[in-house]
Amino acid sequence: MNLNFNKNLLPICAVASLLVIGAVDLFAFGGAYGGFAFGLGYFPQQDRTLGRVQIAADSNYDGFLNSSDTEASDNVKRNPPGLIVGTRELARVDLSVIHNTALQTNGSPDLKFLYYKTAAILDLRPVNLGHKRGRFPSYEEEQSRSGRVRVWLDTNRTTLLLDSADPSKRRVEWPAASSLPPKHVYVEGVSVGDSGTVMMLTLLLDNNNLSPVADKLWGEKAAWDAMMFSVWPSPKTKPFIDKSPVWKRF
Incomplete structure (x- = not known):
């Protein structure tokens, strides 16, 4: 050849x-x-990311919320997973959302603002640790096994944001064009779930949430952060509670 x-x-x-x-x-x-x-x-x-988001709580239970709580520690790795909240206790959770302005404005002088369809989203849902996607066979089993958690805007519990026992109150949104998410929210342990379940609180920055189908297929990926919570009958011991409470008993 x-x-x-x-x-x-x-x-x-x-x-x-x-x-x-x-x-x-x-x-x-x-x-x-x-x-x-x-x-x-x-x-x-x-940099094509929408921005940076972060959820932070007092994961080392020292009564302060600082940089040491965002780092890996033994408290986060123990069973049950996530932050331990007692019944009739509030845990302060800090929310951080930082937009990538270079992406949102598409550069200068040809500006293309994406804020009109971007939203910060806080999502609460029970998770079945025995299922690969965290799902329950039925809503009745979810409610009987997972316990209950509520998320409040203030320590006086006057404005309810999320409630795991109410499917219509598991998601709250703050459109970026007209509002900002709060700096703090307060997670309340209402009732105890079994050892195979946790509550997942997720913070997202998403510009596909209010957009047409084309952007859902080819839009930017949402930025997100999540934290798990386990409710115990009694709270974990903390050294003190300060005037701007990270933890509050009622």
Whole structure:
């Protein structure tokens, strides 16, 4: 067999291959990680994230809410998982939402504001630890096993935001164009669930929430953070409760 190959085509084939690899890399990662797949860095890096969100609570139970609570600690890794809240106790939870203004305005001078369809969302739901997706076979079993948690806007419990026992109050939204999420919310342990369940509180920054179908398919990925809560009959011992309570008994 006689194979004839034009050596002049080698550079063209090499460049074409790199372009194909770079295009696949660019589309696969949605522009978040610019550059060729093999790290050649041809395309400039662009931050395509909507922003940063964070949920923080007193995970080491020292009565303060500071940077040590956002780091991994033995308290977070113990069973039951997540933050332990006693019945008839409020735990303060700090919410942080920082928008990526470079993405939201699409650069200058051709501004394209995305705030009109962006929202901060707080979501509460019971989780079955024995199911890979955290689901329960039925709503009745969910309610009988998971206990109950409520989320309040204030320590006096005058404004209820979320209630795990009410399917219509498991999600609250703050449209970015007209409002801001609160700096703090307060999680109340109402009743104890069994050891195979927890409550999941999730904070999201999402611009697909109010958008058409096309943006749901090709829009930016939501930024999110989550924290699990376990309700105990009695609260975990804390050294003190200060004037701006991280914890409150009532």
